[in-house]
Amino acid sequence: MSAIVEAGALRREFTVGRGRARRRLVAVEDVDLRIAPGEAVGFLGPNGAGKSTTIKMLTGILVPTAGRLRVCGLDPNRQRRALAHQIGVVFGQRSQLWWDLPLRESFALLGAIHRVGAAEHRTRLERCTDVLELGPFLDTPVRQLSLGQRMRGEVTAALLHAPTLLVLDEPTVGLDLVSKERLRAFLQEVNLVDGMTILLTTHDLPDVERLCRRVVVIDHGRVVADDAIDALRARSGGAREVVVELTAPAAPLDDLPGVRAVRVEADGMRQRLAFAPADTTAATLIAAVAARVELRDVTVVEPSIEDLVRTLYAG
Template identity: 90%
Template sequence: MSAENIVETEGLRREFTVGRRRARRRVVAVSDVDLRIAPGEAVGFLGPNGAGKSTTIKMLTGILVPTTGRLRVCGLDPTRQRRELARRLGVVFGQRSQLWWDLPLRDSFELLGAIHRVPGPEHRARLERCVEVLELAPFLDVPVRQLSLGQRMRGEVTAALLHGPRLLVLDEPTVGLDLVSKERLRAFLQEVNVVDGMTILLTTHDLPDVERLCRRVVVIDQGRVVADDTIDALRARSGGAREVVVELTEPAAPLNGLSGVRDVRVEAGGLRQRLAFAPADTTAAALIAAVAARVELRDVTVVEPSIEDLVRTLYARR
């Protein structure tokens, strides 16, 4: 296995025994997962409930021992070197907290700095940056139990970053957040990845998180990896329809009969029309030229298929 990758697995498998006595049976939660994540990558790890995402994350972080297979995280064996791995790993679980419930947020940060033995100047520099960017100052002295969910999640991300981890694992980091809190958190995580070069592994059902933060996605279903590629490449492979949205100067009848167009939707009394097409059939440029030859255009927009549509297509094929 290469020491250059932040995450590397080979044939990773995890089985569980369920039931009682004679009714016991073996259930395979993760089967033959091969995964490689290079330093500085931001990877979305997607799948439906029960697909094996959480089990995989627990093996990567040393919480669960694989049944078979090999894995290295930050150059370490998560099972045998769990304590050392904790110094190189930051984890945020949307449904679990690493903060002290009855202590002010500031005290939790001080305790975590001491636990990880972060030098004082280093700890203060990281904390000041998080306080500024995530706007934590107004509630640093508020007990964690009195914080709103959005405030607490910003605190959780700060807590995961104070010791300068090489890998940041995020499990549903924006669950339950309002739109403003989500956008603030996404912007900060993007900065940490791009500016600091921190590797990010993100599991979420909030697919706009993935579109904002990740260029690459790994899709897992029934314990197996069913796709591993860039978002653009997966869009091309899935054959998902793109749209050309045309705004016209005057109302027009539906623009039917154009080469490569699969569907036409008319809005605003014919002033706006949505032309769906597949990249294999035509290009946006050719389609726009064909429309311009028939009607007078006021504006044009090309709409890519969302990652939500892409993942839905992958699941349907399974």
């Protein structure tokens, strides 16, 4: 299989309004997307950008108006049933669990639907139960679970049949900080160790930084960026920072070559020197600071993915 997802000139239109007020609304326009086996890709965009429409086409829920699309080597529309055995999906607003059944029984039903062997099902469920701490509520009806508990159940349900592609829509919603970190670590493991391909949509950008090495940004139905996170950072020209901890207070080091701005903290004992990679390097700047003052510690801070995405949206 050359690619897990292969889309070319993908387009989806909707007809809205009635009578003479009817008009065509283009939700996704000329989207090209290729995801290789084992990749973890962040699929980002503001509300209404076309993310959900694209994912619904990838999973066979919507039929493209035009374009080419293959997922796991299958046509999502014509081979939807076969595709269901190859993908796992977690939609933040949709549940694949049975509302009135205990969580454990929902998992058993899903295992039967996907024809997962008993031993294999038990092994996968035990792994998820251990990492995601499902034990205390496995026998609780789904309707009585908190949002965070249900989301952990949804992720487990999506993994029980060992899908080739895992599509996640806001998987950490409702989770506390500790639970978020456990889930991120678990998803990173299934990607790096098990080789499962992940497509992640989220507004929680730390999820993307932890899990994904590549991001695809969509806005107004079009892909506006598709690259590795580090490459996008470099291309965006976002300022980096060298944070220097000094042994004694010093005047602002704003006259050093390449420094764009300085923020002084801790009564002059700490200074944040902003610079652009096009003007200088972190190593050159640190050497210039060391020649001027005595250093206790140095940290290089990359521009956050929040700043990067904000820049891409503005562009």
